[in-house]
Amino acid sequence: xELRHLRYFLAVAEEGHFGRAAARLNIVQPALSMQIxxxxxxxxxxxxxxxxxxxxxxxxxxxxxxxxxxxxxxAEHTRLSVERALRGxxxxxxxxxxxxxxxxxxxxxxxxxxxxxxxxAELLIHEAGPQEQVEAILAGHLDIGYTPAHSNITAPDIAVxxxxxxxxxxxxxxxHPLAQQAALTVDMLAGQPxxxxxxxxxxxxxxxxxxxxxxxxxxxxxxxxSTLSTLAIAATGLALALVPAPLQQVAIPGLVYxxxxxxDLTANLVLISRRQPTSETVKxxxxxxxx
Numbered sequence: 001x002e003l004r005h006l007r008y009f010l011a012v013a014e015e016g017h018f019g020r021a022a023a024r025l026n027i028v029q030p031a032l033s034m035q036i037x038x039x040x041x042x043x044x045x046x047x048x049x050x051x052x053x054x055x056x057x058x059x060x061x062x063x064x065x066x067x068x069x070x071x072x073x074x075a076e077h078t079r080l081s082v083e084r085a086l087r088g089x090x091x092x093x094x095x096x097x098x099x100x101x102x103x104x105x106x107x108x109x110x111x112x113x114x115x116x117x118x119x120x121a122e123l124l125i126h127e128a129g130p131q132e133q134v135e136a137i138l139a140g141h142l143d144i145g146y147t148p149a150h151s152n153i154t155a156p157d158i159a160v161x162x163x164x165x166x167x168x169x170x171x172x173x174x175x176h177p178l179a180q181q182a183a184l185t186v187d188m189l190a191g192q193p194x195x196x197x198x199x200x201x202x203x204x205x206x207x208x209x210x211x212x213x214x215x216x217x218x219x220x221x222x223x224x225x226s227t228l229s230t231l232a233i234a235a236t237g238l239a240l241a242l243v244p245a246p247l248q249q250v251a252i253p254g255l256v257y258x259x260x261x262x263x264d265l266t267a268n269l270v271l272i273s274r275r276q277p278t279s280e281t282v283k284x285x286x287x288x289x290x291x
């Protein structure tokens with residue numbers, strides 16, 4: 001029994017006439033009669049009572065009518081569901097982000113746009129460190145990652161797209177002498193205790209450039225693996241924090257931000273994923289986020 005047999009059967013049942021059913025199906029009446037006869041032979045009994053003017057359903061035919069409708073509706077539902085999945089309209093996207101990525105605006109904009117375009121797709125959002133994102137994507141636990149660039153994103157199976165670059169700001173306590181300055185220079189950081197956001201080597205280029213410019217006067221007093229911890233250290237006056245400019249949106253009592261006039265010192269954000277994602281939903285997300 002094939003789906004077309006059920007469609008033929010329902011056409012005859014609904015029209016009550018082989019000729020009208022054949023015209024509806026756009027086939028010749030003898031071919032339709034043969035298909036119905038073959039269906040009856042397969043099932044082992046009559047489905048219609050045939051008269052000279054019309055055909056009526058037998059008791060078995062009434063049962064098949066209900067079941068055939070249900071079967072064809074389910075088949076159509078299955079077809080539509082698979083087509084939507086192939087277009088990326090359904091399915092799931094698991095997104096990881098480093099703590100400071102949320103303040104860039106890019107992450108939220110991408111999530112909003114995807115949700116608007118694909119409201120039936122499921123979005124799972126999880127904060128994860130830069131290295132953790134790479135490991136989770138390779139292990140199949142994450143699909144997308146928003147992270148500062150670092151050495152481990154060069155893994156062969158990881159695709160990388162640069163999506164943001166920002167100037168560096170200095171976060172410091174509001175009672176620090178340098179807080180009186182409208183902007184700071186690298187020379188002003190000489191001898192000052194500094195705190196760097198340390199998530200593996202994402203800010204290692206900052207450390208290298210600071211040591212090149214300040215030499216022995218570069219004092220990295222703290223390294224923190226948390227964005228909020230970095231800002232807390234700065235707010236207490238223990239050290240000055242070097243942070244991406246978008247982070248100045250975070251208002252913490254006793255903490256102020258000053259731009260650092262040094263174009264060579266920047267922060268970035270990259271989008272990472274598997275080089276060959278298998279999910280059409282993930283592909284749709286990547287198209288929107290990188291388009």
